[in-house]
Amino acid sequence: MEGxxxxxxxxxxxxxxxxxxxxxxxxxxxxxxPEPNGYLHIGHAKAICVSFGLAQQYGGKTNLRxxxxxxxxxxxxxxxxxxxxxxxxxxxxxxxxxYTSDYFQQLFDYxxxxxxxxxxxxxxxxxxxxxxxxxxxxxxxxxxxxxxRSPEENRRLFEEMKAGQCKEGERVLRAKIDMAxxxxxxxxxxxxxxxxxxxxxxxNDWVIYPMYDFAHGQSDSIERISHSLCSLEFxxxxxxxxxxxxxxxxYPSEQTEFARLNLxxxxxxxxxxxxxxxxxxxxxxxxxxMPTISGLRRRGYTPESIRVFADRVGVAKRxxxxxxxxLEWSLRDDLNRRAPRVMAVLNPIRLRVLNYPEGETEMLTTxxxxxxxxxxxxxxxxxxxxxxxxxxxxxEVNKKWFRLAPGRTVRLKSAYIVxxxxxxxxxxxxxxxxxxxxxxxxxxxxxxxxxKPKGTLHWVAAGQADEAEVRLxxxxxxxxxPEADGDFMDALNPNSLEVLKxxxxxxxxxxxxxxxxxxxxxxxxxxxxxKYSKPGSPVFNRAVTLKDGWKx
RNA sequence: UCCCCGAUGGUGUAAUGGUAACACACCGGUUUUUGGUGCCGUUUUUCCAGGUUCGAGUCCUGGUCGGGGAACCA
Numbered sequence: 194m195e196g197x198x199x200x201x202x203x204x205x206x207x208x209x210x211x212x213x214x215x216x217x218x219x220x221x222x223x224x225x226x227p228e229p230n231g232y233l234h235i236g237h238a239k240a241i242c243v244s245f246g247l248a249q250q251y252g253g254k255t256n257l258r259x260x261x262x263x264x265x266x267x268x269x270x271x272x273x274x275x276x277x278x279x280x281x282x283x284x285x286x287x288x289x290x291x292y293t294s295d296y297f298q299q300l301f302d303y304x305x306x307x308x309x310x311x312x313x314x315x316x317x318x319x320x321x322x323x324x325x326x327x328x329x330x331x332x333x334x335x336x337x338x339x340x341x342r343s344p345e346e347n348r349r350l351f352e353e354m355k356a357g358q359c360k361e362g363e364r365v366l367r368a369k370i371d372m373a374x375x376x377x378x379x380x381x382x383x384x385x386x387x388x389x390x391x392x393x394x395x396x397n398d399w400v401i402y403p404m405y406d407f408a409h410g411q412s413d414s415i416e417r418i419s420h421s422l423c424s425l426e427f428x429x430x431x432x433x434x435x436x437x438x439x440x441x442x443x444y445p446s447e448q449t450e451f452a453r454l455n456l457x458x459x460x461x462x463x464x465x466x467x468x469x470x471x472x473x474x475x476x477x478x479x480x481x482x483m484p485t486i487s488g489l490r491r492r493g494y495t496p497e498s499i500r501v502f503a504d505r506v507g508v509a510k511r512x513x514x515x516x517x518x519x520l521e522w523s524l525r526d527d528l529n530r531r532a533p534r535v536m537a538v539l540n541p542i543r544l545r546v547l548n549y550p551e552g553e554t555e556m557l558t559t560x561x562x563x564x565x566x567x568x569x570x571x572x573x574x575x576x577x578x579x580x581x582x583x584x585x586x587x588x589e590v591n592k593k594w595f596r597l598a599p600g601r602t603v604r605l606k607s608a609y610i611v612x613x614x615x616x617x618x619x620x621x622x623x624x625x626x627x628x629x630x631x632x633x634x635x636x637x638x639x640x641x642x643x644x645k646p647k648g649t650l651h652w653v654a655a656g657q658a659d660e661a662e663v664r665l666x667x668x669x670x671x672x673x674x675p676e677a678d679g680d681f682m683d684a685l686n687p688n689s690l691e692v693l694k695x696x697x698x699x700x701x702x703x704x705x706x707x708x709x710x711x712x713x714x715x716x717x718x719x720x721x722x723x724k725y726s727k728p729g730s731p732v733f734n735r736a737v738t739l740k741d742g743w744k745x
Numbered sequence: 746u747c748c749c750c751g752a753u754g755g756u757g758u759a760a761u762g763g764u765a766a767c768a769c770a771c772c773g774g775u776u777u778u779u780g781g782u783g784c785c786g787u788u789u790u791u792c793c794a795g796g797u798u799c800g801a802g803u804c805c806u807g808g809u810c811g812g813g814g815a816a817c818c819a
Contacts, residue, residue, distance in 0.1 A: 331747030375748040386817035
């Protein structure tokens with residue numbers, strides 16, 4: 194169990210102190226509370242790993258709670274996508290699945306309790322009037338003329354609001370706290386508003402909806418959440434969170450805030466991601482270039498790599514910007530150990546082995562994964578006519594060039610050593626064919642030739658190759674901070690998608706299934722696209738390149 | 746202008762008054778039938794000024810810089 198002694202982050206330290214002090218009966222019960230108004234992204238993945246991970250670590254439970262208090266922006270499409278993404282990441286909401294809307298009646302009763310205690314009142318003013326009385330940081334606000342209404346009148350009016358007898362915007366319920374408070378959120382915040390909008394779960398049962406601040410802490414409390422973890426932006430809300438719990442005398446859940454994840458070359462705002470989708474810049478929420486969990490999944494990211502990434506990023510209170518290279522490293526590190534190696538040629542040109550008998554083929558054995566002996570071996574066909582990568586041949590080269598060129602000798606991966614014979618160019622000077630001679634006693638595994646070429650090339654037998662489309666992705670933005678200045682749309686990378694048709698892949702790939710990620714030898718990690726791939730006409734997405742150490 | 750939070754290599758995160766470390770990135774070497782992987786190594790760090798202390802990244806005071814805060818959003 195013991196592992197190496199890893200340093201605890203500040204939340205782990207608090208949890209251990211709480212357990213030691215017997216707080217919350219020594220329980221650790223967390224929750225992940227998304228609003229179902231968009232798709233989850235890599236930033237949420239960190240939050241998920243933190244809340245679920247901590248509970249797991251301390252033998253506790255985690256609830257999934259949909260924070261659905263604003264029916265205008267929410268839908269079941271999002272609810273389902275969120276469920277799928279969390280499950281795919283490998284987490285189970287073993288504390289249960291809840292909806293803030295399940296608590297609408299309870300929340301209404303809490304509000305009545307506050308009214309009864311003289312701690313809430315109905316305000317008949319407009320949003321503008323209320324805003325103008327709020328004051329400003331450093332300047333106190335002024336009390337609403339409706340602030341001293343009696344509990345009886347407030348109660349009657351609140352019931353009228355609930356019964357649909359008031360128009361939208363006509364009245365709100367406000368907590369009665371302190372219009373001169375240093376924390377603007379404590380200046381009599383609105384806690385209920387009227388919305389004649391159908392809710393995706395409660396339909397038209399309700400026309401009044403609680404605000405976030407009046408719902409969140411109470412929901413935590415109802416579920417007896419011990420550690421309510423959220424991002425730094427809610428620090429200013431904590432006093433309110435605690436005020437409601439205390440005023441109501443309910444279970445004292447505790448909120449702790451940590452820094453959310455930021456990634457360079459990426460945007461993380463749901464609103465902005467929605468704009469990319471709506472304006473057709475990307476192919477939906479799950480476009481492989483999107484930082485959404487569904488996009489990363491379609492791209493070829495594994496749940497393990499995302500969890501390792503979240504772990505490496507750490508948990509602290511300072512704002513951060515993580516290098517995307519850490520995300521990519523997490524994927525490569527995972528896939529290097531697990532991904533089956535196959536050969537594919539993305540920009541094919543003819544490679545003819547002049548001294549190999551015409552019409553003859555042979556099967557060669559190659560390992561599926563040099564990092565994992567248990568992955569076994571497979572057979573690949575070899576013959577006189579092959580495909581090679583256009584980039585692997587150059588006419589003019591220097592001594593750093595390890596690949597094929599006039600006068601050069603290379604190894605064909607898992608096959609033979611071949612030496613340049615000649616090549617064919619078209620009228621534009623593009624090389625269309627390369628001709629070589631092979632060394633018969635250099636066969637892979639049985640090489641007695643004594644020849645030691647520097648380079649090894651991937652290849653595919655022309656007669657047996659399958660055709661595939663391959664999609665290469667680059668970062669969506671060319672600016673490290675797309676939101677830094679001006680419109681983030683101006684920072685888009687115009688070359689974030691490159692579609693390659695007519696790629697040649699080895700025949701074993703005909704059995705490829707969605708969800709398996711392959712290493713195309715020397716090229717990177719690729720997976721079948723779940724949206725566009727069809728039997729017989731495969732489409733592969735490049736998840737990430739291999740690290741390229743070539744400085745040529 | 747007021748309140749809250751933060752500040753450690755290029756990027757993150759640790760060090761809990763006692764030798765500033767780990768990962769990613771970068772650079773170099775080595776191994777290699779993937780210019781991948783592995784292995785070895787180099788470079789680079791405590792915001793500023795005072796104070797407490799035998800000793801301060803850590804505690805105190807003041808400052809500077811950065812983030813958040815005045816939605817009938819979450």
